[in-house]
Amino acid sequence: MSARAHADSLTWAEHGTALFTTQVARLDEQTMSQPCALPGWTRKHLVAHVAANADALGNLVHWARTGECTPMYTSAEQRNADIESGAHRSATELTEWLNTSIQKLGVAMDALTGEQWRTDVVTAQGRTVPATEIPWLRAREVCVHAVDLGTGTTFADLPGDFLAALITDIRGKRGLGTVPGGPLPEVAAYLAGRPHSLAEVPGLGPWL
Known part of the structure; x- marks a missing residue:
C-alpha cells in the first residue's frame, strides 16, 4: 500500500x-x-x-x-x-x-x-x-x-499528486519494476491501459 x-x-x-x-x-x-x-x-x-x-x-x-x-x-x-x-x-x-x-x-x-x-x-x-x-x-x-x-x-485535467499516486498504485498491481519516462498524464494513461502518446512502450492489458 x-x-x-x-x-x-x-x-x-x-x-x-x-x-x-x-x-x-x-x-x-x-x-x-x-x-x-x-x-x-x-x-x-x-x-x-x-x-x-x-x-x-x-x-x-x-x-x-x-x-x-x-x-x-x-x-x-x-x-x-x-x-x-x-x-x-x-x-x-x-x-x-x-x-x-x-x-x-x-x-x-x-x-x-x-x-x-x-x-x-x-x-x-x-x-x-x-x-x-x-x-x-x-x-x-x-x-x-x-x-x-x-x-x-483527459488525464492532464487530473491533479498531479493524484496522478503520481495512481502511477504508484498501478505499478504495484501490475508488478512493474520500472515505468517509462514521459509527462505524468501520459504515463498514467499508459499504465491505466488508456490511449497515450508514449512511443516504443510494450502493450498492457486492461486495468480498472
Missing part, C-alpha cells in the same frame, strides 16, 4: 466526483446513449457503473461502522447485471441514481470515527484493507472514469 495520505484521497475523490458529475449533467438522452471510451460500453453503462460503485463502497463503509460483514457486491455476475440493467434506464433516471448514491456515500463516510476508519474491510478483488482505503478506491473510479466518458476531459 502506498504512503498516500487519507486526507489526500478524500480530496481527490471530491475533485473527481465534481469532474464526473459536471460532465454527466451536460449529457442528454442521445449523448448519454453514445459509446464512451471503454470498449463495448455506452456512457449509460459507465454512469451506471460509477453509481453502483458508490453504493458498493457504501457497503464497505457500513462494514467499517457496524462491524457487520457487508461485501461490495453479492457476486461478479450481479454486479455486471446491475450495470447492464442501469444502462437501460433513461438519462434522467441514471443521473438521479448517480447523485443519490454519491450523496449517501459522502454522508456515510463523514460519519465514520477515527477508529472506524481503521477497521479492516474486503474489496471486490478480495484484498483486506483498512477502511481508509475506501476514499482512494472512489478517487480512482471517478477520476479515471471522468476521462472515460469521452467528453473532452
Whole structure:
C-alpha cells in the first residue's frame, strides 16, 4: 500500500466526483446513449457503473461502522447485471441514481470515527484493507472514469499528486519494476491501459 495520505484521497475523490458529475449533467438522452471510451460500453453503462460503485463502497463503509460483514457486491455476475440493467434506464433516471448514491456515500463516510476508519474491510478483488482505503478506491473510479466518458476531459485535467499516486498504485498491481519516462498524464494513461502518446512502450492489458 502506498504512503498516500487519507486526507489526500478524500480530496481527490471530491475533485473527481465534481469532474464526473459536471460532465454527466451536460449529457442528454442521445449523448448519454453514445459509446464512451471503454470498449463495448455506452456512457449509460459507465454512469451506471460509477453509481453502483458508490453504493458498493457504501457497503464497505457500513462494514467499517457496524462491524457487520457487508461485501461490495453479492457476486461478479450481479454486479455486471446491475450495470447492464442501469444502462437501460433513461438519462434522467441514471443521473438521479448517480447523485443519490454519491450523496449517501459522502454522508456515510463523514460519519465514520477515527477508529472506524481503521477497521479492516474486503474489496471486490478480495484484498483486506483498512477502511481508509475506501476514499482512494472512489478517487480512482471517478477520476479515471471522468476521462472515460469521452467528453473532452483527459488525464492532464487530473491533479498531479493524484496522478503520481495512481502511477504508484498501478505499478504495484501490475508488478512493474520500472515505468517509462514521459509527462505524468501520459504515463498514467499508459499504465491505466488508456490511449497515450508514449512511443516504443510494450502493450498492457486492461486495468480498472
